[in-house]
Amino acid sequence: MHGHGGGSQKDGVKTEGKIALIGSPNVGKSVIFHRLTGRYATVSNYPGTTVELSRGVASLGGKDYEIIDTPGTYSLFPLSEDERVTQRIILKERPDVLVHVVDGKNISLMLPLTLELIETGLPVILVVNMLDEAGERGIELDLAALQRALGIPVVGTIATERKGIDELKKSIAHLASFDYRPIRTSYPPRIESALKEVMELLPDGSGLSRRFIALLALAGDREAVEALEKGPSKEAILKRAEEMRREYRHSMRYIAKMTGKKRSQEILRRVVRRREGRKNRVTDRLGELTVRPLTGFPILLVVFYVMYRFVGVFGAGTLVDFFEQVLFGRYLNPAVSRLVESHIPFPLLQELLVGEYGLITMGLTYSIAIVLPIVSTFFFAFGILEDSGYFPRLTIMANRAFKKIGLSGKSALPMILGLGCDTMATLTTRILDSRKERIIATLLLALAVPCSAQLGVILGIVAGVSTRLLIVVFGVVFLQIFIVGYLASKVIPGESSDFIVEIPPIRIPHLSNVLVKTYMRMEWFLFEAVPLFLLGTLILFVLDKLSMLALVEGMAQPVVVGLLGLPKEATAAFIMGFLRRDYGAAGIFAMSRQGLLDPIQLAVSLVVIMLFVPCIANLFVIIKERGKKTALYIVAFIFPYAIFIGAVLNYLLRAFEVSL
Numbered sequence: 147m148h149g150h151g152g153g154s155q156k157d158g159v160k161t162e163g164k165i166a167l168i169g170s171p172n173v174g175k176s177v178i179f180h181r182l183t184g185r186y187a188t189v190s191n192y193p194g195t196t197v198e199l200s201r202g203v204a205s206l207g208g209k210d211y212e213i214i215d216t217p218g219t220y221s222l223f224p225l226s227e228d229e230r231v232t233q234r235i236i237l238k239e240r241p242d243v244l245v246h247v248v249d250g251k252n253i254s255l256m257l258p259l260t261l262e263l264i265e266t267g268l269p270v271i272l273v274v275n276m277l278d279e280a281g282e283r284g285i286e287l288d289l290a291a292l293q294r295a296l297g298i299p300v301v302g303t304i305a306t307e308r309k310g311i312d313e314l315k316k317s318i319a320h321l322a323s324f325d326y327r328p329i330r331t332s333y334p335p336r337i338e339s340a341l342k343e344v345m346e347l348l349p350d351g352s353g354l355s356r357r358f359i360a361l362l363a364l365a366g367d368r369e370a371v372e373a374l375e376k377g378p379s380k381e382a383i384l385k386r387a388e389e390m391r392r393e394y395r396h397s398m399r400y401i402a403k404m405t406g407k408k409r410s411q412e413i414l415r416r417v418v419r420r421r422e423g424r425k426n427r428v429t430d431r432l433g434e435l436t437v438r439p440l441t442g443f444p445i446l447l448v449v450f451y452v453m454y455r456f457v458g459v460f461g462a463g464t465l466v467d468f469f470e471q472v473l474f475g476r477y478l479n480p481a482v483s484r485l486v487e488s489h490i491p492f493p494l495l496q497e498l499l500v501g502e503y504g505l506i507t508m509g510l511t512y513s514i515a516i517v518l519p520i521v522s523t524f525f526f527a528f529g530i531l532e533d534s535g536y537f538p539r540l541t542i543m544a545n546r547a548f549k550k551i552g553l554s555g556k557s558a559l560p561m562i563l564g565l566g567c568d569t570m571a572t573l574t575t576r577i578l579d580s581r582k583e584r585i586i587a588t589l590l591l592a593l594a595v596p597c598s599a600q601l602g603v604i605l606g607i608v609a610g611v612s613t614r615l616l617i618v619v620f621g622v623v624f625l626q627i628f629i630v631g632y633l634a635s636k637v638i639p640g641e642s643s644d645f646i647v648e649i650p651p652i653r654i655p656h657l658s659n660v661l662v663k664t665y666m667r668m669e670w671f672l673f674e675a676v677p678l679f680l681l682g683t684l685i686l687f688v689l690d691k692l693s694m695l696a697l698v699e700g701m702a703q704p705v706v707v708g709l710l711g712l713p714k715e716a717t718a719a720f721i722m723g724f725l726r727r728d729y730g731a732a733g734i735f736a737m738s739r740q741g742l743l744d745p746i747q748l749a750v751s752l753v754v755i756m757l758f759v760p761c762i763a764n765l766f767v768i769i770k771e772r773g774k775k776t777a778l779y780i781v782a783f784i785f786p787y788a789i790f791i792g793a794v795l796n797y798l799l800r801a802f803e804v805s806l
Contacts, residue, residue, distance in 0.1 A: 161203060161212040165318060166235055168263065169247035170256055171218030172535065174275040176200070177305040177659060178247055179215040182315070198576060199231070200666075207319025214241065222262045223365050223399035226579040230369075236266055237370055240353045243318055247273045250280035250287060250302070251651075254414055258406030264298065264328045267355030271299045271317055278304050279651060286419040295413045297327035306656050329413075333405055337398075340364060340390040347383045363387040365398035433652040436539040446543045449536065450562050453527055461523030462567065462597070469515035479507050503690055509683035512763065513676045520567040521671050522664065528559075528574070529663040533655035542649075551628060552635025554579070557587050564595035568727075569764045571595070572771060582640030585780075588772055589634055592760040593784050594626045596727065603731035604752055607738055615745060615806045619752045622795060626757060630787075682762040695721065709793040710750055711800070713742050719751070720758060727761045745806035750796045757788035 165182075167175045183202030200215040216235055217228035224230040235241070244263050248256040253274060263270045274280075274287060293300035299317045303310030317324075332338065344360040362370035364387045371380050371387075391398065435441040483500040490496055500507045531537045537559070545555030556578050564571035568591050575587045596604065608616040689695050699717050706717045715737060723730020734751050737743050743751060759781055760768065769777040799806070 160210065162209045163211045163242035164214065164239060165204070165211050165243045165245060166214045166216055166232075166239075166241040167245050167247060168216050168219065168232060168259075170220055170249070170259070172538065173218075173247045173249045173256070174303075174305045175215055175218075175247045176663070178245075178273065178275065178303070178311070178314070179213060180659075180662060181305060181308060181311045182206075183213050204315075206315050209319075211242070211318075214239075219259070221259060221399060221403065222266070223362070223367070223397075223402060225399075227581065228579065233367075233370070236268070237354070241268060243321060244268050244270045245273055245314070245318070246270060247275050250274045250277045251283050251285050253280075253287065253418070254410060257410035257414065258403060260296065261329070261331050261406045261409060262402065264296070265331065265355060265358045265361060267358060269298075269321055269326065270328065271301065271314070271321070272296065273301050273303055273310075273314060275303045275305050277302050277310075278307075279653075284421040286421065288417045288419070291417040292413070295329065295416060297329050299324055306659065329409075331405060331409055333401065336393070337364070337390075337401060340386070344383055344386055347386065361398065361402065364390055365402070366391060429652040429654070433535070433539075433649075436536065436652070437542055437649065439543075442539070442543045446540060449531075449540065453531075453562060454565055456527050457520060457524045457563065457567075461520045465519035465523065466516050469519055470511065474511050474515040479511065482506055498684075498687055501687070503683055503687040505680055505683055505687075508686075509680040510676075512683070513679035517567065517569060517679070517763065518668070518671070521570055522668055524563060524567070524570050525664045525667040526660065529660035530655050531559075532663070533653065533660055535649075535652050538649050551590070551631025552586050552638070553583050553631070557583065560587050560591065561595060564591045564597065565601060568592065568595060568597050568760055569767050572764060572767045575771065580640060582635075582638050585638055585772060585776060586631060586634045588768055588776075589780050589783070590627055590631055592764060592768060592780055593630060593757055593787070594623050596623075596756050597761075600727040600731045600756070603735055604756065607731070607735050607748070607752065611738075611745060611748065612806060615749055618749050618795075618799075618804075618806060619756070622753050622791065623756050626791065679763055679766075682766055686762070705789060709789060709796075710754060711796045712747050712751055713737070715742060716751055720755065723755050723758055724762060727755075730755045730758070746796065746799045746804070749799065749806055750792050753795055754788050754792035757784070757791055759784050759788075 167179055169175045179200055179202065182204040184204075198217070202213045202215075204211050204213050214235060216232045219229045219232040221229060222233050222236070224233050236244070244266065246256075246260050246263050248260070260270065260272055272292070274289060274292075277287070280287065287302070289300050289302050299321065301310055301314045301317050303314060305311065333341070341357060341360045341364065344363050345356045348356045348359055359370060363383050366384075366387060368384060371383055394401065436445050479500070486496050486500050486506075490499070497504065499505055502508070531540070540558055541555030543555065544558030548555055548557050557575075559577070560571045560574045563574060571591050572588055575584045575591075578584045578587060604619070605616075608619060686695075699721055702717045702720065703714045706712050706720070707714050710716075716734070719730050719733030719737065721730075722733050731752070734743070734748070734755060737751075738748055759765070765777065765781065768780060772780070798804075
């Protein structure tokens with residue numbers, strides 16, 4: 147085993163090396179990670195990014211190794227942030243082994259990345275996963291011949307059934323004794339000449355192949371060149387690379403991709419045999435129907451509806467009602483309150499723990515009783531979508547519509563999940579490929595997507611008035627998604643990512659895998675998100691004690707009464723809407739029941755409360771995910787924009803004497 151990564155500490159365990167799992171999305175990397183480490187490690191963000199990594203420890207050959215489950219990547223010439231993070235792990239952490247996981251039935255698409263990984267100079271093991279699905283499609287792979295052709299260890303696996311995992315562990319443990327003779331990829335003569343020139347300028351001792359660094363330099367990858375630990379010739383390298391790029395019509399990424407594709411085809415012609423596969427399977431037929439526009443959109447609507455019913459109604463309704471009203475409301479909170487009052491003699495401390503803005507009665511109740519049931523049902527549903535292979539199809543169906551507002555089809559899931567919980571949906575914007583898309587999606591979720599709790603209250607209000615009111619309220623809010631999304635796509639800097647997605651077959655998910663993923667993600671939520679709720683509650687407690695909440699209410703009355711034409715009592719509803727969205731809607735509902743709002747005032751107040759600043763939990767997650775500066779910009783836009791739309795709506799409805 148080569149010693150690039152060196153020893154380190156992981157979860158208190160002294161590790162003797164580092165192994166990176168690399169591969170495209172939907173190839174089973176996470177399952178193999180689980181099989182190697184015995185568990186799903188707590189997910190964390192790669193420093194300086196919102197890209198998730200899983201790290202765990204595996205005992206192989208009597209030694210402990212840190213295992214890194216890298217983001218899905220198609221190439222080491224990065225286009226997306228996920229690909230950039232995978233490249234950084236190779237450049238900066240220099241793992242001892244790169245384990246490239248590929249999908250056996252799509253190996254022709256994935257082998258070019260294997261060749262790129264070999265170019266790094268780090269030891270590579272190729273894992274050909276999903277051999278069962280390859281066999282069902284009539285694809286037979288001679289893995290021994292593939293190993294001879296590549297000159298690196300090749301292991302076949304069916305990770306979901308644990309087949310081949312022991313062989314993979316042995317290959318990693320005994321890599322030092324393998325006759326490692328990796329294949330070399332040859333590029334066109336002028337590229338080879340340029341590589342030689344750049345390699346001569348590179349310093350020694352980077353731990354990576356100089357040829358690999360030269361390839362990245364020719365691709366214009368300044369970050370890769372600047373990652374070199376020493377050498378005064380960085381500018382000379384980049385200058386020579388720039389000169390070479392001007393001589394070619396195509397980018398180095400394209401040239402490397404085409405060269406790798408040609409080389410891969412030559413190899414695979416010798417190792418792949420095709421026969422008649424099994425046809426007319428139910429899952430194959432269903433897979434075809436999901437991507438055809440005529441049948442795909444109805445299926446998409448059914449999936450969205452089922453997702454909403456499961457997460458938004460069962461999770462945010464049934465489970466939340468049980469946890470909040472029964473478990474916490476009837477048993478835990480009263481018991482804790484009695485315990486605190488009998489054992490803590492200080493009234494202020496009692497109030498901090500179990501008062502109106504108590505850390506237990508509000509902070510833990512919100513996070514555990516209200517959000518955790520939504521989170522758990524969402525994670526379970528998301529895991530099924532992931533493992534079934536439907537998620538890539540969902541993004542394809544939604545891509546065309548979302549392109550108009552600067553988003554790709556991947557944004558469909560966070561948007562629809564916002565109808566369950568905007569806080570949770572904001573976390574899922576991590577799946578989007580570019581920073582620009584993540585900011586736009588976060589903005590639209592905060593602005594115009596009501597959570598299920600708020601949506602339920604609002605539907606209850608408008609259902610008791612008129613269909614016309616429902617059309618006006620939801621029509622105005624829905625229109626803002628497209629107006630703001632379109633404008634944001636023009637104003638926010640950056641490029642929208644290319645929409646590249648591989649379509650895996652529809653599969654029947656393994657329940658054990660889905661449950662393990664759900665547990666791992668819930669564990670992450672408890673350790674990372676719950677403290678945010680407690681912090682938010684503490685801030686509210688302090689503001690209340692300093693009488694600043696009442697001060698804010700007084701300052702807001704001129705806007706509420708003057709611009710929006712609402713009674714001053716509506717101010718309290720807007721403030722409560724910031725604490726929790728459905729509380730604000732419930733305040734409007736109560737005013738409506740008391741006859742304090744006419745239909746136009748009802749329409750204006752509901753539109754404003756739906757477009758108003760996100761609830762405090764969502765605000766803290768926006769700060770965590772997008773940073774303080776971006777969160778400030780989002781709130782600074784949403785607050786006056788909601789008031790502006792409400793004021794315009796109030797003026798138009800009264801000017802044209804619209805009857806609601």
